[in-house]
Amino acid sequence: MxxxxxxxxxxxxxxxxxxxxxxxxxxxxxxxxxxxxxxxxxxxxxxxxxxxxxxxxxxxxxxxxxxxxxxxxxxxxxxxxxxxxxxxxxxxxxxxxxxxxxxxxxxxxxxxxxxxxxxxxxxxxxxxxxxxxxxxxxxxxxxxxxxxxxxxxxxxxxxxxxxxxxxxxxxxxxxxxxxxxxxxxxxxxxxxxxRRSKLFSAFNLIHHYKEELRNAFPQSGFDGPEPSEKYFEAAIAFIGRFSSYVEEIRRQDVWPVPEDRDWKILHTATSDLDDIYQWCQDMDHRLATRSQTDEGLRTELAELFDRKADWELRRLGTIDLLGRDYQALGRMERLPRTDPFLDFAT
Structure with a gap:
């Protein structure tokens, strides 16, 4: 045919x-x-x-x-x-x-x-x-x-x-x-x-910068009773780096505004990032004006920086756990297994 x-x-x-x-x-x-x-x-x-x-x-x-x-x-x-x-x-x-x-x-x-x-x-x-x-x-x-x-x-x-x-x-x-x-x-x-691809990108950035800052943390610069000038210079450089990293993380288009009804833990992380950034600004000012500080208080300033910088790094580490929490909880939402957001909602 x-x-x-x-x-x-x-x-x-x-x-x-x-x-x-x-x-x-x-x-x-x-x-x-x-x-x-x-x-x-x-x-x-x-x-x-x-x-x-x-x-x-x-x-x-x-x-x-x-x-x-x-x-x-x-x-x-x-x-x-x-x-x-x-x-x-x-x-x-x-x-x-x-x-x-x-x-x-x-x-x-x-x-x-x-x-x-x-x-x-x-x-x-x-x-x-x-x-x-x-x-x-x-x-x-x-x-x-x-x-x-x-x-x-x-x-x-x-x-x-x-x-x-x-x-x-x-x-x-x-x-x-x-x-x-x-x-x-x-x-x-x-x-x-x-928004997931943007979230993953932000989580990756936070983890990378957290590790970078841990490696860049100034080693003790105390030479005798007084902290060395080299230590203060390293502290200022660290604060500048910390501030720059946090500012870039804050610019990521994943953080909710107060009225957003979103993953609640993101609101907490937003507040923590704001607090870390403000601490960076305050500590940078204190370190930059250290020459105006009484000699007897320079050691206290160095100790304050050392203690608070470690604390703020730990807080950034907590924010870094967002990626893990998202994998363990966020990706369980709306599945036929137990839903952490619906089955346990109060």
Missing amino acids: TMEERPPGDPDWDKKLQDENQVKGRYGELLAAFAFPPHWVVRPIPDDYGLDLELEVFYEVSARAKNGVRRYQTRGEHLYLQVKTTDNLETLELPRGDSSDLPVATFQMSTTDLKLVDRMGASVPVVLLLVDRSKNEIYYVCLTDYVSHYLDGEKTKWREQKSVKIYVPRRNQLTTSGKENELEEHWNYFSRLA
């Missing part, structure tokens, strides 16, 4: 057609695109190799409103969405050890899709949006965290399978039951996810 010949009994052989799977997939992507705040930007990814949509978070800038029209600003925060649509959403109660059973929706997912997410690394979040077409409901789970904090812990041989059953907590539903601030809590979670 040549290309021009009509197949027997097929009246539509020369027409452009789409099948039900394409209709279902497009429906899910359209519904997903409208599930987020209208000022967020959801972009389709034309060449689909496992990622369907890109989400960019925008923030309202009320101070820049013009003629009463609201304006929104991007901070360069993105994540990817993988949309799966079904007409027959399966649900069950998932046992969680000593915790209460968790209502979940289930979906059989290709292992190749999960391996792609795994290869992308922890700093680029990929979120599964599970669309129930029969009820117009959308459920979500961060596949990036699901792979490393659930699959690798619960199902260590999942990579050898063709597909894996995914459990999506039903409380992760991007629709509202009328509960106050319900949708806002979901959107806050997506906003935190989109």
